[in-house]
Amino acid sequence: MTQGLREKNKNARYQSIVSTAEQLFLERGLDSVQMQDIADAEKIGIATLFRYFSRKDSLIVAVAIQNLERTIPVFQQIALSPKSAYERLEDTLNYVLANQTQSRSNSTKFREAFESYASFSKEPLPNIQDYIDTQKQVSLMLGPIIEDGQRDGSLRQDISIKESIMTIINAYGIFGNNIVLKSEITYLEEIQPEIQQKLLKEMLLSYVRAK
Known part of the structure; x- marks a missing residue:
């Protein structure tokens, strides 16, 4: 896989995580949603999610932006x-x-x-x-x-x-x-x-x- 394609896929996954998190936050509230909930909805491992966002607060801010x-x-x-x-x-x-x-x-x-x-x-x-x-x-x-x-x-x-x-x-x-x-x-x-x-x-x- 080329560097450009890897970066494109990474960006696509990032955007997908943020969009999924936003929907879950709206449905359940910021406090109720856990990182595992987001990983499950994205169908990725929790370790993969933490490679993109080391804390839930980081993901919340990314959604807000x-x-x-x-x-x-x-x-x-x-x-x-x-x-x-x-x-x-x-x-x-x-x-x-x-x-x-x-x-x-x-x-x-x-x-x-x-x-x-x-x-x-x-x-x-x-x-x-x-x-x-x-x-x-x-x-x-x-x-x-x-x-x-x-x-x-x-x-x-x-x-x-x-x-x-x-x-x-x-x-x-x-x-x-x-x-x-x-x-x-x-x-x-x-x-x-x-x-x-x-x-x-x-x-x-x-x-x-x-x-």
């Missing part, structure tokens, strides 16, 4: 579209809304579970900096919206565009995660989660929209 990386092409496409900065910001929030509400979004569920898991960890998770760097890469996708918002007149010029856009996206994402994933305990009678999300979107957009 892959999960987050799936959003990068979409954010990039939105940010580089020929629309005004305001329209692209609205498209970004629409994507966040759609991503959260589609089948209660497995991606959103995992990220919420992961960030809670990481925050309660007694020590930093292995390779957590790689996850943080991926978050920064997602944030950089918003650069063209921020830059054009300072030029095209579609956003207010009397506020800090960068801080406002980043705050809006973070606040909208956090609110959506809570109200969609925890709807059974945060549900307000006669006000469905989707309605609350759309109302908040309008409120946030009205703050930055040029008059």
